[in-house]
Amino acid sequence: MSHVTRKISRRNMLRAAGATAGAVGAGIGTAAPAAAAGAPFAHPGLLHTRADLDRMTAKVKAGAQPHTAGFARLAANPHAQSGWRPRPSAVVHRGAGTPQNYAALYKDIHAAYQNALRWHITGERAHADTAVAVLNAWSGTLTQVAGSADRFLAAGLYGYQFANAAELVRDHEDFEAERFRRMLLDVFHPLSESFLAHHNNAVVSNYWTNWDLCNMACVLAIGIHCDDRAKVDRAVEYFKHGEGLGSIGNAIPVVHDDGLGEWLEAGRDQGHALLGVGLMGTICEMAWNQGIDLYGYDDSRFLKGAQYVAKWAMGEKVPFTASTRRKGAIGGWSGSETVTEAAPVNPEMTRPIWAMIANHYTRRRGLPASYLTRIAAKSAPEGGGGNYGPDSGGYDQLGFGTLAFTRDRSAKATGAGSDPRPRTGTTASPSPSAAGDDLAATGSDGLLGWTAATGVTALAGGLLLLRRRTR
Numbered sequence: 001m002s003h004v005t006r007k008i009s010r011r012n013m014l015r016a017a018g019a020t021a022g023a024v025g026a027g028i029g030t031a032a033p034a035a036a037a038g039a040p041f042a043h044p045g046l047l048h049t050r051a052d053l054d055r056m057t058a059k060v061k062a063g064a065q066p067h068t069a070g071f072a073r074l075a076a077n078p079h080a081q082s083g084w085r086p087r088p089s090a091v092v093h094r095g096a097g098t099p100q101n102y103a104a105l106y107k108d109i110h111a112a113y114q115n116a117l118r119w120h121i122t123g124e125r126a127h128a129d130t131a132v133a134v135l136n137a138w139s140g141t142l143t144q145v146a147g148s149a150d151r152f153l154a155a156g157l158y159g160y161q162f163a164n165a166a167e168l169v170r171d172h173e174d175f176e177a178e179r180f181r182r183m184l185l186d187v188f189h190p191l192s193e194s195f196l197a198h199h200n201n202a203v204v205s206n207y208w209t210n211w212d213l214c215n216m217a218c219v220l221a222i223g224i225h226c227d228d229r230a231k232v233d234r235a236v237e238y239f240k241h242g243e244g245l246g247s248i249g250n251a252i253p254v255v256h257d258d259g260l261g262e263w264l265e266a267g268r269d270q271g272h273a274l275l276g277v278g279l280m281g282t283i284c285e286m287a288w289n290q291g292i293d294l295y296g297y298d299d300s301r302f303l304k305g306a307q308y309v310a311k312w313a314m315g316e317k318v319p320f321t322a323s324t325r326r327k328g329a330i331g332g333w334s335g336s337e338t339v340t341e342a343a344p345v346n347p348e349m350t351r352p353i354w355a356m357i358a359n360h361y362t363r364r365r366g367l368p369a370s371y372l373t374r375i376a377a378k379s380a381p382e383g384g385g386g387n388y389g390p391d392s393g394g395y396d397q398l399g400f401g402t403l404a405f406t407r408d409r410s411a412k413a414t415g416a417g418s419d420p421r422p423r424t425g426t427t428a429s430p431s432p433s434a435a436g437d438d439l440a441a442t443g444s445d446g447l448l449g450w451t452a453a454t455g456v457t458a459l460a461g462g463l464l465l466l467r468r469r470t471r
Contacts, residue, residue: 040227043167045167046164046286071403089101092104107395111134134165135162135165140176140179152215157218159189160217167225181226199244209245209264210246212238216235216242221286235287248294251264252264262305266342268343280305296365310372315345322339352387383400384399
């Protein structure tokens with residue numbers, strides 16, 4: 001049972017009870033077909049597949065826009081230069097009260113990723129060699145991620161990013177692949193799994209949405225990179241049904257009458273809400289590339305949440321439902337926090353998160369999503385680590401989405417009948433409807449009808465309390 005309490009209207013209570021039969025459209029996000037049990041994972045298969053890398057190369061070679069503008073941002077980034085030299089440490093500390101040295105880690109990860117991506121596009125061997133040298137240096141040195149509770153953020157964020165960088169050079173003859181896998185499995189995964197299981201011995205809602213999401217991303221990315229099906233299944237199951245605030249029903253606890261899905265951390269602040277949307281998109285993209293459709297899960301709930309955050313982040317008014325979050329340590333101090341309105345925003349604040357999400361829904365699926373389209377255009381061309389300030393927040397996403405994710409509209413999206421979904425992968429999510437992707441979107445923003453993912457559990461003091469249904 002979620003420890004976040006929500007107030008809703010009588011109209012939404014009736015909808016949750018099914019009183020508005022026919023208002024709910026069939027799910028647009030039919031799951032990608034699962035491969036046979038035990039089928040191998042697709043590689044490269046985290047944020048970028050072989051088809052993605054080939055598309056980037058062809059578009060840049062042809063001088064196509066906006067790909068060339070996106071590549072220009074990559075090529076100009078200081079981390080993308082073949083002269084980069086790593087600075088590995090045996091123990092990385094993150095968190096107040098510790099000798100923090102984690103900046104060297106995230107900068108080196110971004111250098112490895114950017115050089116690897118640049119190599120795939122240009123074929124310049126020096127960039128591959130640099131990426132491999134950085135990854136080998138860390139896998140031969142790092143033994144521990146330590147610090148305050150922030151060590152879980154470090155494990156989650158840098159674990160998923162490390163796996164993505166390694167995925168791009170996994171077949172390079174000089175890459176110490178097995179040693180790197182051992183580092184992911186022994187240093188990063190245990191912290192992320194511990195957080196998802198125990199939440200640092202705090203009540204499950206003590207940590208906001210992005211804490212769960214970065215650790216889910218880490219478990220998923222490591223599972224795929226290391227061909228560990230159990231870890232992939234663990235991350236997917238937590239995304240769908242986890243008790244923490246990062247599972248999709250808790251991160252997006254209310255879908256409003258206008259079809260927008262309220263993002264829980266919109267009541268906290270803009271920066272963390274953008275981080276959360278970016279992380280959820282990262283999880284969905286990595287899963288998609290293995291044949292698992294989380295983008296479309298629960299009647300494309302993530303689309304509704306991303307649209308909500310995009311509209312709000314551009315300074316437009318969005319609905320908001322008051323909520324109270326329990327916090328504290330198990331068996332120790334405890335308390336609660338109530339938020340009653342969406343936090344103020346700076347419309348100029350951005351993160352490199354929008355191109356990936358907008359391109360999935362509008363180009364792969366052919367769905368109108370006006371807020372995503374607008375904010376992606378406003379944010380283009382997206383950069384990466386080093387383009388969004390010197391602090392750690394500027395390195396939370398790998399970025400370069402304009403280059404990496406701008407795609408032509410799929411045949412399925414234009415009605416030609418081919419299916420844009422991947423055919424390789426692992427366990428697929430259950431299909432919400434046989435209609436699947438062929439169902440036309442409705443509403444001004446291309447969102448389907450409201451789908452109840454919650455259950456009404458109590459009526460007290462004239463206010464209806466909405467709690468996420470546990471499964």
